[in-house]
Amino acid sequence: MTLPFDRQPSAQQTREKRVFNFSPGPAVLPLPVLEEIQRDLLALPGAGSSVLEISHRSPAFDAILAEAEANLRELLVVPDDYRVLFLQGGASLQFSMIPINLLRSRDLPASYILTGSWGSKAAVEARREGKVHVAWDGKADNFVRVPDDEELDLPPALAYVHYTSNETIQGVQFRRPPAVGDAPLVCDVSSDFLSGPVDVREFGLLYACAQKNAGPSGVTVVVVSDQVLERCGDDVHSMLSYRLQAEKGSRLNTPNVFGVYVFLLMTRWLRDEVGGLEAAAERAAAKSALIYDVLDRDGGDFFVAHAERECRSHMNVTFRLRRPELEEAFVAGAAERDLVSIKGHRSVGGFRISAYNAMPAEGVERLRDYMLEFREAH
Numbered sequence: 001m002t003l004p005f006d007r008q009p010s011a012q013q014t015r016e017k018r019v020f021n022f023s024p025g026p027a028v029l030p031l032p033v034l035e036e037i038q039r040d041l042l043a044l045p046g047a048g049s050s051v052l053e054i055s056h057r058s059p060a061f062d063a064i065l066a067e068a069e070a071n072l073r074e075l076l077v078v079p080d081d082y083r084v085l086f087l088q089g090g091a092s093l094q095f096s097m098i099p100i101n102l103l104r105s106r107d108l109p110a111s112y113i114l115t116g117s118w119g120s121k122a123a124v125e126a127r128r129e130g131k132v133h134v135a136w137d138g139k140a141d142n143f144v145r146v147p148d149d150e151e152l153d154l155p156p157a158l159a160y161v162h163y164t165s166n167e168t169i170q171g172v173q174f175r176r177p178p179a180v181g182d183a184p185l186v187c188d189v190s191s192d193f194l195s196g197p198v199d200v201r202e203f204g205l206l207y208a209c210a211q212k213n214a215g216p217s218g219v220t221v222v223v224v225s226d227q228v229l230e231r232c233g234d235d236v237h238s239m240l241s242y243r244l245q246a247e248k249g250s251r252l253n254t255p256n257v258f259g260v261y262v263f264l265l266m267t268r269w270l271r272d273e274v275g276g277l278e279a280a281a282e283r284a285a286a287k288s289a290l291i292y293d294v295l296d297r298d299g300g301d302f303f304v305a306h307a308e309r310e311c312r313s314h315m316n317v318t319f320r321l322r323r324p325e326l327e328e329a330f331v332a333g334a335a336e337r338d339l340v341s342i343k344g345h346r347s348v349g350g351f352r353i354s355a356y357n358a359m360p361a362e363g364v365e366r367l368r369d370y371m372l373e374f375r376e377a378h
């Protein structure tokens, strides 16, 4: 694909070219957010320079960082004894930073609850730093559900317990955090971050890459309690140290200025247009229900949902066709209707509909209608 730098389509033309993009990430952003970026890209109001050109120590970025944090604290109700960090390296670097800070040189093991691909990858990195115990592993059942609390095998003394609130690839989601006793609960919330309220007090550390539900790639939000920060080891490279990153207010080096700016716009949009996280949760439940209803028609005689009912993700709906030979036709027909990026992850196959906060209900409704039409035709 060539990128024609010389072409200058009008804003209207560009908007009309937009499809319904069900990509799992980087994912759809709200049109008003994109339009604001576009409008202010050449000169940020008051700064006279693009957000791409300003110093990360400038007053303009001071204001962006401060408001991004304040908005997140308000939306998520982050208690005062928790720090908010804007880091780089994606959620994947957190797979390493967590054990480097909390497991390295410790006698205690960390325990991992494995409900899909991402949690399993996190455990691989943790094993490089210390003892890793597995509290539950859904692999034998092809990761179709999350465990009940009674199924968790948790030793009494643990450095922390790690789990993934929403497994993006398998489409399985916890409805509430697992009960793990006294150990700090560490959660990868990458793909359901800001999709509904959570009680931050239940967690020692939460982390999310922004490119699923909260902005562009390249910025990762970490919310960590002071208590957990105190437990962090000292034998840590500066850039990988939560404590140092917190002391330096996420500006130990140059942060992703643009990413934090877009994250700020996302928090404003969530607050002002969506109406907060309760409203976001209702929207997500309603949108995903449109697709699950189709999957369940006549006992799933045509479409087959991947996840068990109680654990079905409100963000990523995963399914396959009973007749796999129809898959190609299904994708082609969807593309004709401007419904794109619906294929499942290569490790799971089938289809995955990612309907994050920014996916309009209209897009999911069009997909639902298409699925019914396709089923009827075949």
Ligand SMILES: *Cc1c(COP(=O)(O)O)cnc(C)c1O
Pocket (backbone or CB within 6 Å): 025, 089, 090, 091, 092, 093, 118, 164, 166, 167, 168, 188, 189, 190, 191, 209, 212
């Ligand atoms: C996408 C994703 C990741 C990986 O994110 P990167 O930013 O690419 O490292 C990790 N965990 C979950 C749950 C994800 O959805």
